Amino acid sequence: MNVALGLKAHSGWAALVVIGVADGELEVIDRRRLDLVEEEWAKQPYHAAEQLEIKEARQVVKRGIRSAQKNAKRAVSDVLRRLEKNEHEVVGCAVLMGEPMPEWTVDQILAVHFRMHKAEGVLFREALASAARDCNLKVTEVPEKTLNDFAVQMLGKPIKKLNETVASLGKSVGAPWGKDQKEATLAAMIALNDK
Numbered sequence: 740m741n742v743a744l745g746l747k748a749h750s751g752w753a754a755l756v757v758i759g760v761a762d763g764e765l766e767v768i769d770r771r772r773l774d775l776v777e778e779e780w781a782k783q784p785y786h787a788a789e790q791l792e793i794k795e796a797r798q799v800v801k802r803g804i805r806s807a808q809k810n811a812k813r814a815v816s817d818v819l820r821r822l823e824k825n826e827h828e829v830v831g832c833a834v835l836m837g838e839p840m841p842e843w844t845v846d847q848i849l850a851v852h853f854r855m856h857k858a859e860g861v862l863f864r865e866a867l868a869s870a871a872r873d874c875n876l877k878v879t880e881v882p883e884k885t886l887n888d889f890a891v892q893m894l895g896k897p898i899k900k901l902n903e904t905v906a907s908l909g910k911s912v913g914a915p916w917g918k919d920q921k922e923a924t925l926a927a928m929i930a931l932n933d934k
Contacts, residue, residue, distance in 0.1 A: 744832040745927030748863040751782035754919035773814040785855035811870035832871040833926035835883040
């Protein structure tokens with residue numbers, strides 16, 4: 740079966756939903772939480788570096804970014820192995836993305852607390868998108884703030900109909916089926932149809 744991944748990132752983890760089409764109907768193939776950190780501090784590497792001397796702070800941030808990238812690649816690779824083992828063909832991956840970050844240096848980010856939050860918000864999204872590309876997946880970056888409008892545009896259906904489909908998929912698999920899973924599913928639907 741052709742399947743697509745939908746990913747919604749948080750600090751240190753991501754919600755994953757994999758959907759495919761069987762007999763003309765959408766089906767949830769997999770749904771899980773992907774852990775993207777091994778150590779608690781790595782969820783917020785800029786905050787972990789905030790009180791350190793600048794040279795050490797830069798190193799902590801660098802380690803945190805590398806850790807996020809490594810763990811995202813491992814997580815995506817593990818998902819792909821499971822899907823391939825079950826003879827599914829992954830045709831795409833959608834990652835919910837926020838606004839791009841200005842070209843700030845680590846020093847500039849650490850100088851303003853709001854920038855640290857922004858940088859950490861972007862970090863795991865970008866790590867997931869990069870990991871999917873490294874695994875040779877076609878990546879669709881889906882704007883999280885305008886997800887509904889983007890989905891209507893990409894899928895050519897009214898949002899009410901799309902939400903009904905997402906709700907029906909949720910009923911087919913049961914809890915948990917919260918906002919993260921719903922948004923990841925809508926993103927996966929976009930990736931599945933983004934040819």
